[in-house]
Amino acid sequence: MVHFGNSWDILLKDEFQKDYYLNLREFLKSEYKSRVIYPDMNDIFNSLKYADYNDIKVVIIGQDPYHEEGQAHGLCFSVKKGVPIPPSLQNIYKELYAEYAYPIPSHGDLTSWAKQGVLLLNTVLTVRQGQANSHKGKGWEIFTDDVIKILNLRPQPIVFVLWGANARSKKALINNPSHLILESAHPSPLSAYNGFFGNGHFKKANQFLKKTYGSEINWQII
Numbered sequence: 198m199v200h201f202g203n204s205w206d207i208l209l210k211d212e213f214q215k216d217y218y219l220n221l222r223e224f225l226k227s228e229y230k231s232r233v234i235y236p237d238m239n240d241i242f243n244s245l246k247y248a249d250y251n252d253i254k255v256v257i258i259g260q261d262p263y264h265e266e267g268q269a270h271g272l273c274f275s276v277k278k279g280v281p282i283p284p285s286l287q288n289i290y291k292e293l294y295a296e297y298a299y300p301i302p303s304h305g306d307l308t309s310w311a312k313q314g315v316l317l318l319n320t321v322l323t324v325r326q327g328q329a330n331s332h333k334g335k336g337w338e339i340f341t342d343d344v345i346k347i348l349n350l351r352p353q354p355i356v357f358v359l360w361g362a363n364a365r366s367k368k369a370l371i372n373n374p375s376h377l378i379l380e381s382a383h384p385s386p387l388s389a390y391n392g393f394f395g396n397g398h399f400k401k402a403n404q405f406l407k408k409t410y411g412s413e414i415n416w417q418i419i
Contacts, residue, residue, distance in 0.1 A: 199242060203249035212340060221336030225323060233326035235262050236269035243271025243414035244318050245344070247311035254314040254406055255414060256348060261321035263311045264329050272317035274384075288384040288393065293416055296400050302418035313414050318344065320363060325368040345370045354409050356402040360384055360393060373399055377405045 199213060201204065212218055212406045228234050236243075259273025263283060274286050282290070282305040290301050311317055320341045325331040345367055348355055354375045359365045361383025371378055379401055382392035403413040 201242060203246070203247070204251055204285050205245045208250055209245075209344070212343060217336045217339050221340070224335050225342055228323070228325070228332075235264060235324055235326060236267075236271050240269070240271040241322050242295065244273070244311065244316055247272070247308065248314055248316040250347070250351070251353075252314040253316050253351075253355055254410065255310075255358060255402055256316045256318060256345070257314060257358045258345075258362075258367055259317070259319040260363045261319055261330055261332065262324045262359070264324045264331075266326070269324070270306075271318040271322070272307055272311055274305075275311075276305040276318060278304040278306045280305065284386045285384045285389075288386065288389045290418075292384070292394055292396065293399055295395070296397060297416065299417045304418070307418065310414065312418070315414060316348075320367070342367070342370060349373050349376065354405070356405055358398055358402065361388065377402070 199209075201209075219356060223374060225234075229238060257273060262269035262271075263276060267280050268275050268283070274283075274289060276283060276286070282302075286305045293299050294301060307315075309318060318341060321330070321332050321335075321337040322341070323332045323337070349371050350373065352375060354377065355369050356377045359368060359378065359380040364383075365380050368380065379396070379398045381396040381398065382388040383394045399416050403416075407413050
């Protein structure tokens with residue numbers, strides 16, 4: 198049984214009894230036994246463990262976990278300390294520097310964002326070593342779409358950050374006018390110059406949060 202230790206335990210209780218999830222669970226049991234799968238089983242749901250439903254202010258949607266050793270730890274775009282910073286995250290840091298002039302961090306661990314109510318949610322939560330998108334279409338998309346639908350219904354406003362086509366495809370799930378949607382190209386080196394750089398999303402999110410809640414996210418990574 199999955200245990201989050203927060204409000205998601207009640208909100209997602211029924212999800213784990215649905216046929217699609219029971220099938221996904223059997224698939225994952227086989228995969229973790231026979232292959233190298235990322236992240237570690239205990240880290241799969243870190244995004245939801247760190248960011249309680251009631252505390253979420255920002256949702257950043259990624260695709261699937263990093264697929265090389267030591268990278269993925271359950272938060273989209275984030276890698277553990279001591280692991281080289283991936284190119285997409287390097288570009289995220291460049292945009293942060295352009296907006297706030299924060300020093301470029303020496304590591305890629307975004308846990309400090311998650312603990313402030315930033316849900317760093319991949320649409321697929323597991324992957325085979327060295328095989329991007331290898332767990333696509335196995336059921337995770339249903340689970341994470343349902344998380345987005347639950348958040349969409351929340352009356353308290355949320356900033357949804359959609360970078361790239363995969364994330365932007367989730368816009369159809371967000372129709373509550375209370376929320377703010379920010380969308381642009383993906384921070385990948387292949388697309389960052391097509392609208393990610395200069396999108397101003399970190400400041401736009403904080404302006405909305407300041408107006409709505411009287412507080413902001415501290416985006417600086419120490």
